[in-house]
Amino acid sequence: MRLDDAFGFGLRALTGARSRTWLMLLAMAIGVASVVVLTALGEGARHFVANEFSSLGSHLVIVIPGKVETTGDTPPLVGGTPRDLTLEDALALERSSAIQRIAPLVLGAAPVSYRQLERDITVMGSTADLMPIRNLELARGKFLPETDPTRESAVTVIGDKLKKELFGNRRAIGEWVRIHDRRFRVIGILKPLGESLGMDIGDIAVIPVASAQSLFNTEGLFRILVQAEGREAVSRARQAVIDIIRQRHDDEEDITVITQDALLSTFDDIFRSLTYTVAGIASISLAVAGILIMNVMLVAVSQRTAEIGLLKALGGRRGEILSLFLIEAGLLSVAGSTIGLMVAYGGVWIMGRIYPDFPLLIPLWSLGAALGISLATGLLFGILPARHAARLDPVVALAGR
Amino acid sequence: MIRLERINRSFMVGDETVHALRDIDLEMAAGDYLSIMGPSGSGKSTLLNILGLLDQPDSGRYFLQGTETTALNETEQAVARRDHIGFVFQSFHLIPRLTAAQNIELPLMLAGVEPAERTGRVAAVLEQLGLSDRARHRPDQLSGGQRQRVAIARATIMQPALLLADEPTGNLDKHSGDEVVQTLEQLNSRGITLVVVTHDPEIGGRASRRIRMVDGAIDPGHPMTGSG
Ligand SMILES: Nc1ncnc2c1ncn2[C@@H]1O[C@H](COP(=O)(O)OP(=O)(O)O)[C@@H](O)[C@H]1O
Ligand SMILES: [Mg+2]
Numbered sequence: 001m002r003l004d005d006a007f008g009f010g011l012r013a014l015t016g017a018r019s020r021t022w023l024m025l026l027a028m029a030i031g032v033a034s035v036v037v038l039t040a041l042g043e044g045a046r047h048f049v050a051n052e053f054s055s056l057g058s059h060l061v062i063v064i065p066g067k068v069e070t071t072g073d074t075p076p077l078v079g080g081t082p083r084d085l086t087l088e089d090a091l092a093l094e095r096s097s098a099i100q101r102i103a104p105l106v107l108g109a110a111p112v113s114y115r116q117l118e119r120d121i122t123v124m125g126s127t128a129d130l131m132p133i134r135n136l137e138l139a140r141g142k143f144l145p146e147t148d149p150t151r152e153s154a155v156t157v158i159g160d161k162l163k164k165e166l167f168g169n170r171r172a173i174g175e176w177v178r179i180h181d182r183r184f185r186v187i188g189i190l191k192p193l194g195e196s197l198g199m200d201i202g203d204i205a206v207i208p209v210a211s212a213q214s215l216f217n218t219e220g221l222f223r224i225l226v227q228a229e230g231r232e233a234v235s236r237a238r239q240a241v242i243d244i245i246r247q248r249h250d251d252e253e254d255i256t257v258i259t260q261d262a263l264l265s266t267f268d269d270i271f272r273s274l275t276y277t278v279a280g281i282a283s284i285s286l287a288v289a290g291i292l293i294m295n296v297m298l299v300a301v302s303q304r305t306a307e308i309g310l311l312k313a314l315g316g317r318r319g320e321i322l323s324l325f326l327i328e329a330g331l332l333s334v335a336g337s338t339i340g341l342m343v344a345y346g347g348v349w350i351m352g353r354i355y356p357d358f359p360l361l362i363p364l365w366s367l368g369a370a371l372g373i374s375l376a377t378g379l380l381f382g383i384l385p386a387r388h389a390a391r392l393d394p395v396v397a398l399a400g401r
Numbered sequence: 402m403i404r405l406e407r408i409n410r411s412f413m414v415g416d417e418t419v420h421a422l423r424d425i426d427l428e429m430a431a432g433d434y435l436s437i438m439g440p441s442g443s444g445k446s447t448l449l450n451i452l453g454l455l456d457q458p459d460s461g462r463y464f465l466q467g468t469e470t471t472a473l474n475e476t477e478q479a480v481a482r483r484d485h486i487g488f489v490f491q492s493f494h495l496i497p498r499l500t501a502a503q504n505i506e507l508p509l510m511l512a513g514v515e516p517a518e519r520t521g522r523v524a525a526v527l528e529q530l531g532l533s534d535r536a537r538h539r540p541d542q543l544s545g546g547q548r549q550r551v552a553i554a555r556a557t558i559m560q561p562a563l564l565l566a567d568e569p570t571g572n573l574d575k576h577s578g579d580e581v582v583q584t585l586e587q588l589n590s591r592g593i594t595l596v597v598v599t600h601d602p603e604i605g606g607r608a609s610r611r612i613r614m615v616d617g618a619i620d621p622g623h624p625m626t627g628s629g
């Protein structure tokens with residue numbers, strides 16, 4: 001028997017039994033569509049988080065005072081009493097060829113007031129390079145000037161929310177605000193970036209790092225943000241940071257260096273396993289579809305017993321009858337998954353319309369997996385009925401018994 | 402062409418053994434026209450099924466065109482059925498979703514004949530049986546007589562040496578029945594070996610050789626004509 005004939009025969013058998021065929025197509029389509037849509041959601045979530053991280057700034061290396069013992073993937077624990085990370089330490093990092101720019105950070109809470117209005121906000125001491133490192137944008141005015149970081153200067157750049165609360169619609173640039181007990185002149189207003197990993201950029205005041213150190217009466221930095229020369233330079237930059245600080249800290253490695261990639265890959269792993277889990281759960285519906293196919297094929301075999309007997313009487317061999325029914329099951333799987341894929345793409349497209357910010361992606365592997373699993377279940381669950389058909393005794397089958 | 406030697410076939414029904422065939426001896430030459438009659442349950446269909454390699458005897462030997470068929474395995478028997486034997490059944494056994502032409506084409510399809518060649522052969526058979534205008538009709542659009550003639554076309558499309566018909570007129574009125582018998586006899590006159598099981602003495606009587614079965618054995622008292 002020729003293969004094209006076997007397919008033609010299977011196709012006619014399927015189109016000849018419409019409701020049975022539609023039922024199985026539906027089951028298969030639901031299974032495939034749920035696998036694909038759910039993995040698309042999982043992948044979407046993963047990319048969403050990745051995007052969030054990249055809004056943090058690119059090729060970022062974060063230096064935190066204190067040695068953090070990281071064992072495997074468990075959350076870090078701070079140990080020992082670290083030496084302060086000083087502004088000089090930060091500036092020393094600029095020597096490394098792997099490092100493009102750095103921004104020291106001093107963080108503290110302080111009241112900010114303008115005339116009678118007062119707000120408690122976060123004050124961030126840093127340098128001009130904070131802007132490119134954190135991808136900050138200005139709504140108005142200028143950012144911190146590029147001067148010697150060790151020099152104090154009474155200027156501040158404020159978040160847009162703070163600006164509204166203190167000044168309303170009035171002009172803020174050039175006005176003097178009081179932070180704690182000192183006066184600073186407003187030189188710029190930040191564009192709202194929304195929530196960026198838990199820190200509200202709208203509700204801060206940025207001042208030169210030296211001013212912040214004296215305002216909060218501290219030598220130590222909260223952290224140093226380091227931007228590597230490029231993505232490939234991140235690990236070199238990381239090593240440079242460790243080497244330089246160790247040299248400056250009497251050969252003691254009392255800092256923790258976090259690369260964005262490491263953070264990202266942790267989240268990546270979490271979301272990837274989430275995606276696999278969800279896909280796995282959805283595959284159960286594929287298995288259910290497979291069992292349905294088996295049932296309906298068994299019914300088909302018993303309904304078509306006389307036909308099978310006839311095929312045998314006409315000289316159909318056992319293997320040919322087996323392959324006829326397997327091809328039928330396979331065709332059902334393929335057609336069902338095709339419909340399922342169309343439904344999935346349609347669904348993802350519609351969701352993309354409703355939530356344009358959420359990056360929905362159908363990963364190639366999920367297409368492959370859905371198609372593979374549906375074909376495998378179709379054939380696997382098709383084998384039992386097909387073997388049953390192939391083994392029928394022709395005389396008994398012809399009698400329709 | 403056909404030789405049966407002491408063929409036995411029994412079935413277990415509950416815990417009783419039913420002897421459907423007892424020590425059947427039968428010899429047929431190519432081109433013979435044999436009718437098998439006898440009461441219901443006498444083993445006619447069982448004999449026909451064994452002749453057609455659809456069923457295997459419990460004991461005895463069956464030679465078809467010089468080959469001992471009882472020594473063939475299942476696949477070889479299927480191929481022998483395909484290439485040398487045609488069946489016509491009382492209930493036609495046409496596949497309802499296929500057209501007349503597609504039903505007739507089935508044995509060619511199973512044999513792996515090229516589609517182009519199939520079309521020609523199907524058309525020729527349809528022509529020969531006067532069914533050309535019914536080629537695209539499905540079985541439910543055909544009369545009983547037409548259905549049986551489609552079945553005959555299917556049984557003969559592989560040009561078998563042996564044509565077996567089990568009560569081919571059983572589901573037909575007198576007129577269609579006669580037409581079908583004439584079609585079968587026409588094929589016989591062109592050389593095909595024909596075996597017809599029937600209840601109808603009038604139809605059975607037309608055969609050049611007649612046997613009567615009683616309780617699983619060939620009735621020796623029955624007059625036989627022709628060679629044997
Ligand atoms: N598959 C079977 N299982 C059990 N008994 C059977 C089977 N086929 C035939 N028989 C029995 O064998 C005997 C002969 O049957 P059959 O050849 O069909 O008779 P006929 O065709 O002459 O009416 C009957 O008693 C029948 O009940
Ligand atoms: Mg019978």
